[in-house]
Each structure stands twice: as C-alpha cells, then as structure tokens.
Amino acid sequence: MQVQTKVDISELLANIEKLPEALVSALAQSMELATELVEADAVDRCPKKSTELSTSIQHEVVVSDAAVRGYVGSMSPHAVFVHEGTGLFAKDGNGRKDVPWVYCDDFGNFHSTSGQKPNPFLQDAIDANKDKILQCFKGVLGE
Numbered sequence: 825m826q827v828q829t830k831v832d833i834s835e836l837l838a839n840i841e842k843l844p845e846a847l848v849s850a851l852a853q854s855m856e857l858a859t860e861l862v863e864a865d866a867v868d869r870c871p872k873k874s875t876e877l878s879t880s881i882q883h884e885v886v887v888s889d890a891a892v893r894g895y896v897g898s899m900s901p902h903a904v905f906v907h908e909g910t911g912l913f914a915k916d917g918n919g920r921k922d923v924p925w926v927y928c929d930d931f932g933n934f935h936s937t938s939g940q941k942p943n944p945f946l947q948d949a950i951d952a953n954k955d956k957i958l959q960c961f962k963g964v965l966g967e
Contacts, residue, residue: 847964848887848892850963850964851892851961851964852885852887852892854960854961854963854964855885855892855893855894855960856883856885856894857960858894858956858957858960858961859883859884859885859894859895859896860883861953861956861957861960862883862896862946862949862950862953862957863881863882863883863896863949865948865949865952865953866881866896866945866946866948866949867881868949869943869945869948869949870906870943870945871906871943871945876900877898877900877902877903877906880898880899880900880903881896881897881898881903881946882896882897882898882899883895883896896946896949896950897946898946905940906940906942906943906945907942907943907944907945907946907947908942908944909939909940909941909942909943910939910940911923911925911937911938911939911940912938912939913938913939913940913941913942914939914942915942915944919939920939923937923938923939924936924937924938925937
C-alpha cells in the first residue's frame, strides 16, 4: 500500500531564496558590532591632548555584492602621524631624516624635535580585541 502526502514547501523555498540576503544582513550586523568595538577601544587608546583626534575616529560598514567590509579610522590630518610616528621614530623608517627640525606653534613658541614615537592606537585596538571580534561573528559563522 502506498501513502501519498502532499507537503506545501513554498514557504521553505521562499526562505531558501532569502538565505543569502539573511546571511549578508547577519554578517553586516556582526561587522557593525565588531567595528563599534574597535572604534570604542581606539578612542580610549588615542592621545587625549585634545579631543580632536578621539572625536574624529569613526566606523563604517559597507555591504556590496562581493563582500561585507568594516572600516575604522580617522580623517584627522594628523592621525596618521600619531599612529605611524614621525622623524627618526617613524614606523619602518619612513620618517623625516633631516633631524632635528624646528617649528613654531600657534602661540609663537619655537620647538625642536627629532620626531614622535608611533602610537598605533587603531592597530592596538584590533590586536587587543581579536577574540571579541571573532565572538561578534560566532553565531553567523558557526562555532
């Protein structure tokens, strides 16, 4: 004896078609959490001589057909110099070689310097939070 059962799978098929969109959305949400985490830690790690640098640190998540990308950074003109260092202390020897040099500040005072040591606040924020960043994606990417 043969038993036939009709099962409506239209809902299942509709969900399968939406799976990539749902996965992309979940990845974007996870990336948002990860970039917020890195941004907050980078703000804590950057120099606090003024608030210009710390308030300029932002994050962005960009979703395209090919990828979900997260960015954390600063558009501050001096952020790269703080992060990478200057003069004799610049990362990878990329600093000014004619040292020391003299500059005049906004108050008319002259200063001599051989450069500034790097303060890689963004990279340090990423490195210190690798496990937490991975946790942001755990539910999406599996165990």
